[in-house]
Amino acid sequence: MTAYELIVVGGGPAGMAAALGAWDAGARRVLLLEQAGRLGGVLPQCVHTGFGLYEYGEELTGPEYAARQAARLKRTGVEVRTNAAVLELGAGGRVTVLSGTEGLMTLTARAVVLAAGARERPAGALPITGTRPAGVFTAGQAQQLLNLGGYDIGRRAVILGSGDIGMIVARRLALEGRPPVAVVEQAPRCGGLARNRVQCLEEFGIPLLLSSTVTRLSGKARLEGVWVRREDGRADFLPCDALITSVGLLPEDELLLPFRGAELPGWLFPCGNARRIYDLVDRAAADAARLGREIARWLRGGPPPRREAAEDSAPAAPGPGAGELICLCCPAGCLLSAGPEGGVTGAGCEKGEAFYRQEQVERRRWLTLVVTVQGVRVPLRTTRPIPRALFGPVARAARRAALFLPLGAGQIVVADPGDWGCDLAVQCDCPG
Ligand SMILES: Cc1cc2nc3c(=O)[nH]c(=O)nc-3n(C[C@H](O)[C@H](O)[C@H](O)COP(=O)(O)OP(=O)(O)OC[C@H]3O[C@@H](n4cnc5c(N)ncnc54)[C@H](O)[C@@H]3O)c2cc1C
């Protein structure tokens, strides 16, 4: 048995932040266990921007955010083991691990942080009748197949659920030249952030069907369409070859099963999505880092760590009225409009006014995409937001470019593809 001060289960953003927080506050003999072959959790498949706005003040993509955290971790003495799945947590901080290189191990720790993330609610959990053809995916699966696998998951998808993940997948499909038929939402309002509704659906002309739900699948080998029940009871048939469900995440807390029905033991601390579902990685990481720091102090005789997490504060903003627009610069989604004497009202910070003025002249957005280089999927991004009209030409230039591995994070691979003064850069290291 090997003894540690702290073992962190899960190397996603929350697990990495907890280990970093604990190390920075003085904990030593800290071990991070990750079942996958790399750190980052769900972030490597999230090639869109929208991460790190609060923590780094930048619009990072998922792979970029994960790489920053992993680099910080490397500068500490935290021991990291990948390909190491935790099978069981037992009395007194006993951790049973199956390692791809070392086999079955039993470790002990004075404190254990569970940062195992979340799993998606599957389509089978929904009251949908009909056949069970191929072509039904959860949003996370669809994102993984598209972005990391480069698979063709369908040409005409219907998305069920208007949370942020569903809308982000809708935009991804639109950028691949296959805009979804519709996003179907059972509630009377959009489930995700206003900024995602605007930049993922409205700007691509993807219909959002509110107060509606999918009740039936149709198709034999492959999905041929879905029946959608509308608010007035009417049922419409939407022909499609893929149904992507985005109907909620559930904390991955199976390792807590032995402790169900009783108070969690004093050495065990769930965090990140394993504790409750976060919509922003920055908040998951901030809570986890705080927990890590408090555990380190507690291990040295300080007060016990607080177990509660901060609530997400990003409000679901109402839709813009005439003359108004939603600021897309951060998740707050302020409603902006022209104020007296040429000013702008509604902005929560100075960025809002600049955004409003830019929108009057021209809409500019970040473009992210994935290309295949010698069989490896390489995520790219523009080095600044570009006019929406340039999305098509820039994406075509990226797909035509002759690229070769290895490619490094931040490397410019296509210089000024739109003749506009903006380059295309690689999001993460892609070794040969
Ligand atoms: C599709 C999608 C899009 C998103 N878009 C955004 C966005 O634009 N902006 C934003 O801020 N946030 C976004 N988020 C939210 C953000 O990604 C999450 O808040 C964050 O990933 C939660 O971090 P986590 O570490 O708790 O979980 P995860 O990232 O899921 O990491 C959990 C890790 O634990 C590992 N693990 C699980 N069980 C074990 C075990 N038994 N043993 C060892 N390891 C284990 C897993 O392999 C995984 O690596 C998005 C989330 C998703 C799913």
Ligand code: SF4
């Ligand atoms: S104006 Fe509002 S939405 Fe825009 S960056 Fe400032 S706080 Fe965020």
